[in-house]
Amino acid sequence: MATNYETHEYDVLVIGAGGAGLRAAIEASAAGVKVGLICKSLLGKAHTVMAEGGMAAAMGNVDDRDNWKVHFADTMRGGQYVNNWRMAELHAKEAPARVHELEAWGAVFDRTKEGKISQRNFGGHRYPRLAHVGDRTGLELIRTLQDHGIHQGITVHMEYTIVSLLKDGDRVVGAFGYDRERGRFRVFKAKAVVVCTGGLGRAYAVTSNSWEGTGDGVSLAYHAGAELLDMEFIQFHPTGMIWPPSVKGILVTESVRGEGGVLRNKDGKRFMYDDVPENYRSQTSTDPEEGWRYTQNDKNAKRPPELLTRDHVARCINREVKAGRGSPHGGVFLDISWIKEKIPNSAEHIKRKLPSMYHQFMQLANLDITKEPMEIGPTTHYAMGGVRVNGDTQATNVPGLFAAGECAAGLHGANRLGGNSLSDLIVFGKRAGEYAAKFAKENASGAINDAQVEAAYKEAVEPFERPAGGGTEGPYQVQYDLQNMMQTNVGIVRLQNEMEFALAGIEKLKARAAKVAVQGHLEYNPGWHTAIDLKHLLTISEAITLCALERKESRGGHFREDFPDKSPEAAKYNNVVSKAADGSMKLRRETIPPMPEALKQVIEEMK
Amino acid sequence: MNKTVTFRIWRGDANGGKFVDYTTEITEGLVVLDVVHKIQAQQANDLAVRWNCKAGKCGSCSAEVNGMPKLMCMTRMDTLDITKPITIEPMRAFPSIRDLATDVSWNFRVKTKIKKFNPRKPDCEDGTWRMQQEDVDRVQEFRKCIECFLCQDVCHVLRDHHKHDEFIGPRFLVYTAALEMHPLDTEDRLAELKQSQGIGYCNITKCCTKVCPEHITITDNAIIPLKERVVDEFYDPFAWVWKKLRPKG
Numbered sequence: 035m036a037t038n039y040e041t042h043e044y045d046v047l048v049i050g051a052g053g054a055g056l057r058a059a060i061e062a063s064a065a066g067v068k069v070g071l072i073c074k075s076l077l078g079k080a081h082t083v084m085a086e087g088g089m090a091a092a093m094g095n096v097d098d099r100d101n102w103k104v105h106f107a108d109t110m111r112g113g114q115y116v117n118n119w120r121m122a123e124l125h126a127k128e129a130p131a132r133v134h135e136l137e138a139w140g141a142v143f144d145r146t147k148e149g150k151i152s153q154r155n156f157g158g159h160r161y162p163r164l165a166h167v168g169d170r171t172g173l174e175l176i177r178t179l180q181d182h183g184i185h186q187g188i189t190v191h192m193e194y195t196i197v198s199l200l201k202d203g204d205r206v207v208g209a210f211g212y213d214r215e216r217g218r219f220r221v222f223k224a225k226a227v228v229v230c231t232g233g234l235g236r237a238y239a240v241t242s243n244s245w246e247g248t249g250d251g252v253s254l255a256y257h258a259g260a261e262l263l264d265m266e267f268i269q270f271h272p273t274g275m276i277w278p279p280s281v282k283g284i285l286v287t288e289s290v291r292g293e294g295g296v297l298r299n300k301d302g303k304r305f306m307y308d309d310v311p312e313n314y315r316s317q318t319s320t321d322p323e324e325g326w327r328y329t330q331n332d333k334n335a336k337r338p339p340e341l342l343t344r345d346h347v348a349r350c351i352n353r354e355v356k357a358g359r360g361s362p363h364g365g366v367f368l369d370i371s372w373i374k375e376k377i378p379n380s381a382e383h384i385k386r387k388l389p390s391m392y393h394q395f396m397q398l399a400n401l402d403i404t405k406e407p408m409e410i411g412p413t414t415h416y417a418m419g420g421v422r423v424n425g426d427t428q429a430t431n432v433p434g435l436f437a438a439g440e441c442a443a444g445l446h447g448a449n450r451l452g453g454n455s456l457s458d459l460i461v462f463g464k465r466a467g468e469y470a471a472k473f474a475k476e477n478a479s480g481a482i483n484d485a486q487v488e489a490a491y492k493e494a495v496e497p498f499e500r501p502a503g504g505g506t507e508g509p510y511q512v513q514y515d516l517q518n519m520m521q522t523n524v525g526i527v528r529l530q531n532e533m534e535f536a537l538a539g540i541e542k543l544k545a546r547a548a549k550v551a552v553q554g555h556l557e558y559n560p561g562w563h564t565a566i567d568l569k570h571l572l573t574i575s576e577a578i579t580l581c582a583l584e585r586k587e588s589r590g591g592h593f594r595e596d597f598p599d600k601s602p603e604a605a606k607y608n609n610v611v612s613k614a615a616d617g618s619m620k621l622r623r624e625t626i627p628p629m630p631e632a633l634k635q636v637i638e639e640m641k
Numbered sequence: 642m643n644k645t646v647t648f649r650i651w652r653g654d655a656n657g658g659k660f661v662d663y664t665t666e667i668t669e670g671l672v673v674l675d676v677v678h679k680i681q682a683q684q685a686n687d688l689a690v691r692w693n694c695k696a697g698k699c700g701s702c703s704a705e706v707n708g709m710p711k712l713m714c715m716t717r718m719d720t721l722d723i724t725k726p727i728t729i730e731p732m733r734a735f736p737s738i739r740d741l742a743t744d745v746s747w748n749f750r751v752k753t754k755i756k757k758f759n760p761r762k763p764d765c766e767d768g769t770w771r772m773q774q775e776d777v778d779r780v781q782e783f784r785k786c787i788e789c790f791l792c793q794d795v796c797h798v799l800r801d802h803h804k805h806d807e808f809i810g811p812r813f814l815v816y817t818a819a820l821e822m823h824p825l826d827t828e829d830r831l832a833e834l835k836q837s838q839g840i841g842y843c844n845i846t847k848c849c850t851k852v853c854p855e856h857i858t859i860t861d862n863a864i865i866p867l868k869e870r871v872v873d874e875f876y877d878p879f880a881w882v883w884k885k886l887r888p889k890g
């Protein structure tokens with residue numbers, strides 16, 4: 035029997051039009067299959083557009099000592115060796131080609147004196163490695179892919195939200211969703227589906243993520259039977275805006291520190307010198323003068339401690355604030371204006387190197403960063419965990435379902451290096467598109483199950499059928515309560531009893547979410563959209579908390595006050611979450627497969 | 642200190658609508674989008690408004706604030722006179738969907754008709770090119786565009802004369818300029834600029850430049866040089882002959 039909904043049929047359906055989704059769609063269409071691309075916002079507005087600093091690729095344009103081996107070793111060290119080493123290897127090897135390809139599609143990167151693509155320093159990268167365009171690299175990436183993609187015969191469905199994946203037996207065969215403008219439901223039938231839905235920062239109260247970052251793809255894949263990996267690893271970026279309150283969480287790019295910006299507490303002290311982790315000591319300067327020379331591309335200088343990995347810098351800031359040495363609004367100071375002591379025309383220099391940061395502070399905080407220090411504090415930024423995939427093909431454990439970009443897991447291990455996400459999108463977006471197209475060519479289309487579609491429809495519109503009053507409430511309060519609970523109890527510093535409290539709290543919030551009521555109609559109704567997002571937010575919050583409880587050590591983005599050290603035992607496994615037959619969430623440990631000798635050797639060489 | 646403010650927001654859809662007043666308290670440091678969100682959360686759950694980045698990077702939250710085309714996320718409340726109601730309307734040059742969300746799909750269709758980037762052969766054997774920074778500065782200025790479509794909204798050719806079928810508007814003149822002035826590009830887009838894309842409709846009022854949140858000098862740096870190229874190509878007989886004799890690129 036045919037369903038009652040308008041149906042679109044594709045070989046490959048890509049959910050998400052950020053860098054990963056666009057790259058996947060381009061690759062699949064280049065393989066000659068019919069491709070549909072779906073996104074919640076307008077095309078070109080996905081989160082990728084906000085990325086600032088750059089994309090990491092060991093091209094060696096600025097420092098010819100760089101190559102894939104150094105990049106691989108840096109990524110593994112940053113991820114504290116629980117990464118999927120195969121992904122880290124492929125990423126380091128393929129990123130340069132993917133960046134050059136962007137240039138062939140019209141991207142205009144900043145240049146070196148020799149006319150090559152320029153590269154900048156970033157935390158955790160040994161050499162200047164980030165291809166960039168001022169501080170708007172994400173815009174360049176997404177626009178290049180968008181402008182190339184629109185000539186590829188891809189069908190784009192903008193402002194659509196997918197609410198459920200559809201299955202035929204074990205296999206994913208499509209997706210069900212509605213258009214946000216009019217609230218009309220649609221069936222998307224596809225031989226292969228790629229989820230590229232980005233991050234999940236919206237599970238927290240303070241985040242750099244937009245409303246889109248509600249972990250939809252991770253949750254959709256989980257409910258369709260896919261395994262999730264290492265959900266406890268959340269990156270809290272050390273520098274988010276904290277004042278005025280309405281901008282709290284908005285990112286201040288790491289390039290500010292890359293260009294020489296320093297962190298100070300209220301006493302004017304550069305506190306980052308106080309705590310340099312053992313495994314970074316040999317690469318970190320102890321002399322401010324040397325640190326400054328590093329930011330000005332002196333090849334012989336070591337990096338200043340402000341450019342240590344994000345997890346570490348975020349915790350140091352947290353410590354200063356807790357010890358009462360913070361700034362007036364509960365953060366610390368980030369100062370780039372001090373470089374006037376070093377550079378004659380420093381105001382012009384700063385405006386040219388960091389144009390959008392200059393405008394952001396000027397317009398939103400009424401503060402001139404060329405003259406005054408900024409106030410900053412940690413913000414929930416990136417999910418290292420996500421859908422578990424095969425490193426070569428980006429296939430999940432569910433046939434027909436692939437994942438790439440931030441919603442997939444593995445490459446970054448316990449902590450992502452800045453710039454490794456944009457390169458992740460193009461390296462693994464391409465691979466996902468390639469292998470999804472291959473799957474689509476090798477498999478006939480499956481059957482759409484009407485009962486599944488009806489159930490998904492009912493679940494989606496239920497909030498309208500609950501009359502206000504009688505124990506119901508609006509969606510926003512439930513969302514706020516969840517965000518605050520995750521922020522307080524499963525945040526930068528974690529403790530057993532707080533996380534147990536959160537886990538119990540999530541159960542209570544699930545009960546409240548089941549009674550959420552919304553008013554109005556299906557057309558462009560933000561209240562209703564928020565009600566639908568709640569399911570995803572609750573699912574991922576539960577997964578994050580379960581994994582964080584299980585990992586009784588501190589590693590990368592996961593810091594436990596009750597287990598502040600790394601455990602050699604815990605270095606041997608990843609956490610894997612899946613949905614049990616009874617609908618509950620189950621967790622198991624999966625031993626990390628042994629690394630091939632050749633890669634082990636690379637890590638040894640680069641120590 | 643908290644203050645009271647009244648927002649006069651246009652509510653409606655393609656069939657028409659009206660202004661509705663919402664009064665709310667505001668604290669220090671808010672932008673217009675924050676206040677709209679506050680009203681949405683507390684008084685009008687179904688108020689339609691687009692946004693993503695809240696930092697002027699995505700170009701989603703375009704609207705007319707007291708009649709001026711602006712990004713709501715970058716318009717600070719302390720720049721507005723709050724003793725009077727503040728009007729918030731959707732971009733008027735595009736059809737309404739609902740409330741502050743407009744149908745901007747025309748823009749996406751226009752872009753597909755502009756010939757894509759077509760680079761010359763790579764300069765080096767490894768497939769890469771060499772370009773100097775000063776040769777890409779201008780193109781990088783154009784590529785800052787966040788596709789907010791505020792320039793399209795304010796341009797009288799589209800807004801008042803509805804020449805959507807004959808004129809691509811300042812956004813896509815900037816886009817074309819970025820392609821035409823790209824050091825690697827070999828395509829020629831001048832014929833359609835003159836004909837189907839209607840560059841002649843622009844009479845250099847510079848309204849687009851004034852509203853561009855990315856401070857792109859749309860008229861002086863993009864449109865005027867393109868107009869000059871079109872003139873050179875089609876009206877200057879010497880240049881015409883020269884171009885035909887000398888293959889491009």
Ligand SMILES: Cc1cc2nc3c(=O)[nH]c(=O)nc-3n(C[C@H](O)[C@H](O)[C@H](O)COP(=O)(O)OP(=O)(O)OC[C@H]3O[C@@H](n4cnc5c(N)ncnc54)[C@H](O)[C@@H]3O)c2cc1C
Binds near residue numbers: 195231233452
């Ligand atoms: C402010 C900021 C700065 C950053 N700077 C850098 C940087 O300099 N370098 C770097 O490497 N990384 C950076 N990052 C991280 C990086 O930008 C992101 O990790 C990356 O862009 C994610 O890309 P993506 O393609 O996976 O997803 P996104 O770009 O987030 O796109 C997700 C897409 O999925 C769609 N979607 C989601 N759910 C659904 C659904 N249910 N139905 C339909 N569609 C859906 C969305 O609409 C969207 O189109 C930064 C992040 C932020 C927030």
Ligand code: SF4
Binds near residue numbers: 810
């Ligand atoms: S300068 Fe030209 S494109 Fe810009 S607003 Fe005026 S007429 Fe329109």
Ligand code: SF4
Binds near residue numbers: 788792811854
């Ligand atoms: S040129 Fe400026 S005003 Fe026009 S769409 Fe681009 S950013 Fe907006």
Ligand code: FES
Binds near residue numbers: 691712715
């Ligand atoms: S929300 Fe992105 S520009 Fe305003």
